[in-house]
Amino acid sequence: MSVREIDEAQVTSLIVSRFAEDFLAGTCLDVAVVGAGPAGITAARLLAADGHEVAVFERNLHVGGGMWGGGMLFPRVVIQEEAVALVQEVGVSLKPAGDGYYVADSVECVAKCAAAAVDAGARIWVGMAVEDVMIDEQDCVRGVVLNWGAVERAQLHVDPLAVKARLVIDATGHECEVLRTIERKIPEARLDTPTGRVVGERPMNATQAEGHIVALTKEVYPGVIVAGMACNAAAGAPRMGAIFGGMFLSGERAAQLAAEKLSGE
Ligand code: 48F
DSSP: OOOOOOOHHHHHHHHHHHHHHHHHTTSEEEEEEEOOSHHHHHHHHHHHHTTOOEEEEESSSSSOGGGTTTBTTBOEEEEEGGGHHHHHTTTOOOEEOSTTEEEEEHHHHHHHHHHHHHHHTOEEEESEEEEEEEEOTTSOEEEEEEEEHHHHHHTOOOOOEEEEEEEEEEOOGGGOHHHHHHHHHOTTOOOSSTTSSOOOOBSOOHHHHHHHHHHHOSEEETTEEEOTHHHHHHHTOBOOOSBOHHHHHHHHHHHHHHHHHHHHO
């Protein structure tokens, strides 16, 4: 077989031009999702399937958030009956384990959830961290401010770029970083939480944590819907550990709320 000649300069050109084309197609979004864990990916998939222009920004080079490692690095995730449909519809095989519990392979779960979101039309950008939000004259959030995750890690002083979005979903997990950024940068901001500020998550109580997460999925600040573990961290609810049903259900709820809000504008 003859060796195909590869033009290195052409490879460079294809990567840069294709990135620019794809990225520039999404600088005015319906929804910017921050964080590619189970909640963010689910919200993005459902919104994209509903015809919305949506992108996910993930600081790490990989998607999946806390799902890969299952519980304590045992790569299996437990999902309750109520969330089974959301996971099965992307093709994840779930083993019934009795008492309403189902078990999935965490690698399969991440891969299939992410693939389904991309297939639905969501763009997922990895290695991009949201370091700030963009606000309008009424301090309502109108987009996200981005920098490379590598720039963030190296603590380089590099100015960011911004992407407009009609709504932002904070799916950043335990740190609820978007909300913390808002309260740091807008000291007078009042969030829709019990104290008006980020309360911080409480120790583990899976029943309470999973029981309240969908109700805590809401627009907590004008232009920002919170989803996934960030809901509990914002509201001062407990953590749940390695049970994931609530993350998928919260992602679904965030997508519903975002769609309702966008259709009412
Ligand atoms: O932590 P993560 O998986 O959040 P989640 O979707 O699910 C939580 C569960 O994994 C688990 C749990 C369930 O029992 O408690 O922890 O709520 O995913 C959050 C993602 O957001 C990214 C982070 O790297 C992770 O992949 N992230 C956090 N802050 C930023 C960010 C940021 N400022 N910019 C971009 N990505």
